[in-house]
Amino acid sequence: MLETRRTKIVATLGPSSNSYETIRALTLSGANVFRMNFSHGTHGDHAKIHGIIRAVEQELGRPITIIADLQGPKLRVGTFEGGVAELIEGQSFAFTSAETQGTSSSVSLPHPEIFNSLQPGDYLLVDAGRIRLRTVSVTIDEIRTEVIAGGTIRDRKGVNLPDRALDIPALTTKDRVDLIFALDLGVDWVALSFVQKVADISSVRAIIGTSAKIVAKIEKPVALDSFPAILHATDAIMVARGDLGVECDWSDVPAVQRDIVAKCRAAGKPVNVATQMLESMISNPVPTRAEVPDVANAIFEGADAVMLSAESAAGKYPREAIEAMASIATSAERAPLYRQELKDGVLLDTAEDSTSIASAACLIANMRRAYCIVTYTESGATALRVAKSRPDVPVLAICPSRETARSLALVWGVTPTVSRNKAEFMLFREGEIPESLSKSGNIPRDKPIVVTSGSPLGVPGCTDSIKIACIDAVAPN
Structure with a gap:
């Protein structure tokens, strides 16, 4: 089914949420992404959780993203x-x-x-x-x-140490062991803690290769000095407000968050806002009235995702926290202010044909009040280009690999689905829905869809055409 909520929800897993029943319930309540925090738990714990997520994914038939969050270098005093x-x-x-x-x-x-x-x-x-x-x-x-x-x-x-960039390696010995283990499991994203400079990302990229994508966690003010280069080097950004709020003036955090989100949107890189979003729900079944606008503000800014930490990992009400965040996101996205905020953002502005097509597809979909934009994406790049313009309609991304589909579950407005048959996708251009994909989109017959494709199909960077199609029939397998 096409997901109507555009903003994705990241749930951290822990003692309160590591069972099959709970992970399944969190997924059905609105979680798109699960975070395994390697600051806690054993490799055996993480392997068990990873297996459960994949089993839930198989049962529900929808791609689920898994993030491995590395601990990073922790500086601590001794004992007293x-x-x-x-x-x-x-x-x-x-x-x-x-x-x-x-x-x-x-x-x-x-x-x-x-x-x-x-x-x-x-x-x-x-x-x-x-x-x-x-x-x-x-x-x-x-x-x-x-x-x-x-x-x-x-x-x-x-x-x-808010005033200094320490000359310490991006990965500790523990991080390297955890990273290799996470890659062997098959995670989709790796979150790198306490990023200070581009070299931190490069060192991790050398190990990961193309096995997973990288989320750079912005937790130190010194990272802000190198942010343009960090943003260029990474695949996504996490605004980790916990340590960031400690190391810089806490009163500056809202402005820093807004600036980071805007720059990520302009670059077409996914951005996740995290830490203490619904903190009170660790021990209470409903959020405070102050927490609700905090989550909504991140959504109004156009963040791809919002994240729960202890609320879902160790709190008493993990399912209620997911439901609350989903409810806030849905309500915020219905507000006229939301669409205005997104329109004020930066559109695609490069000279490449593929980016021009993506931008034009969004404009056409908005003008024609299409039901959705359908795109075939081998690497995920086309879906990212379309999502960058924050169209009024959902994006159905047809992916030939599960890995690409899983990575896109973190991206604003994108519903990824897996189909290895390119001929099935081409039926969309003829106004037909392949039977194997009909449930993925649930596309009605009374609205057009906008289809982007490339020549040849499936080659990254070759998206060069748009077609407006009206669904007339469901094609047989």
């Missing part, structure tokens, strides 16, 4: 005597390279790259920014700081 220490505003506090038990005046920081990069005046943020310290002096053995915002600091809490 008694497990905790109290820091008071204005006091002096030291981070030392020595592996000693921490006190109220110092703690071990086992990351030499921080000592090599930090400069006086730089900030260190501990425990998601709850504790803020400003660097006074740095040696190879000690970082002396002043406590700007104090509180209780506990063992192994995370450290963020």
Whole structure:
């Protein structure tokens, strides 16, 4: 069936949602993409979840995207005597390279790259920014700081450095092991954490090849400085507002999010907005009134997808959270403001024939009030070009491979389906629906469809024609 909701929903899986029954229910409630978070769980856990998703996909007959989210380099303090220490505003506090038990005046920081990069005046943020310290002096053995915002600091809490791009590898040893395992499983996308520069993406691309696509997670302000190059190098972007909101001023996050989404749309790259979207639904069956417009704003901006994290992975109400997000998306997309916001976005603007055809197909579909746009896409590029213009109608993407169809389940407005018979697709141009695909589109007889194709069919970059077709009959197999 053609999906009428354009914005896709990503659900993180975890202890609350790792059974067949729950994953099936989440799919039927509106989840298009499932995220396996490799910061938690064992390889055995992820293999089990992957198998369940594929079994649900087989039962329901619809492509489902799987994202493997790598942990990335985590910076953490050492341990304290008694497990905790109290820091008071204005006091002096030291981070030392020595592996000693921490006190109220110092703690071990086992990351030499921080000592090599930090400069006086730089900030260190501990425990998601709850504790803020400003660097006074740095040696190879000690970082002396002043406590700007104090509180209780506990063992192994995370450290963020908003002012520095650290010279650390994009992939830790754990990440490399997890990546190879995820690729062997057969995931569709790999999310790369704490991206700072293009080289981070290149190093992962060298391992992945064409086995999966890459999502660059924007979590550090330094990534914003290199964002145009990062966007060009990656396949998709995730606005990971958790760490991003810690490392830059939290009041800047809405503007940063809007800017990133706009740039991704202009480039035709999928963009996913994530973190704390329905946070209260971890423990409550309905969202707060403040969370609803937060999700809606991401949809009004034209994001391809919105994501649930702990709400679906560890919360009490994973199905209700998916239903709430789907309801918000459906309501937002019906609003006149939504279409106006999308029309204000950037259309396709390159000189290539295939991109011109995609843009024209959207304009024709809008003018003729077509039921949908049908396109044959070998690699997914044609569907991405069409989705970039955010047409008023759904996009039915006929894909010769399951891998392409699965990757497109993350893309705005696209309903992917698998058909390896090119002749079936050509029936659309003659106003007929192949019987094997009739249920995929559920296309009525009283509306035209817009069909794009290429010569020769199935060759990437060769899309060169548009036809307006009226469905007259269902063709036999």
